[in-house]
Amino acid sequence: MKRIAMTLVLAAAAFGCSRHHPAESSKNVNPQAQQQAEALFATRCTPCHGPNGRGDGPASASLNPHPRNFHDSAWHKTVNDEHIERIIQYGGSAVGKSAAMPANPDLTEKPDVVAALRQKIRTFGTQQ
Numbered sequence: 165m166k167r168i169a170m171t172l173v174l175a176a177a178a179f180g181c182s183r184h185h186p187a188e189s190s191k192n193v194n195p196q197a198q199q200q201a202e203a204l205f206a207t208r209c210t211p212c213h214g215p216n217g218r219g220d221g222p223a224s225a226s227l228n229p230h231p232r233n234f235h236d237s238a239w240h241k242t243v244n245d246e247h248i249e250r251i252i253q254y255g256g257s258a259v260g261k262s263a264a265m266p267a268n269p270d271l272t273e274k275p276d277v278v279a280a281l282r283q284k285i286r287t288f289g290t291q292q
């Protein structure tokens with residue numbers, strides 16, 4: 165009986181911890197959310213950000229400021245995960261950036277898809 169109680173306490177602690185440190189828990193974004201994020205990126209983000217996040221989508225040419233190259237590792241050091249997740253959900257104007265970066269209000273209900281999108285963008289930063 166005591167052991168069960170202890171397990172519950174540990175489980176609760178682990179859950180609480182992952183809730184308070186989304187950046188750490190995101191290392192294991194669930195596969196379903198990751199799939200959704202891939203599909204979303206291809207349909208919603210690629211027109212401006214390009215299929216590989218280089219800022220070279222077909223709709224990017226006329227944008228000023230231009231979407232940046234997500235492979236720029238120096239930029240990654242200047243922004244935290246919260247910034248990336250905020251701009252994805254609430255758009256550029258919510259973080260003092262260009263309003264050409266649209267909000268995705270449906271994603272505010274899907275934090276793990278937002279985390280998976282953020283992780284995808286972070287991964288570009290680890291690639292040349």
Ligand code: HEC
Nearest residue numbers: 208209212227229230231248252256261262264265266281
């Ligand atoms: C209509 C074009 C457009 C679409 C569609 C779009 N973006 Fe953007 N995005 C932009 C522009 C332009 C910026 C640059 C804003 C600035 O620098 O002021 C931007 C900036 C960003 C940034 C922040 C970069 C920085 O400089 O801090 C992230 C992250 C981002 N977009 C992710 C996404 C994701 C993920 C999607 C798809 C869900 C998406 N964007 C869809 C145009 C777009």
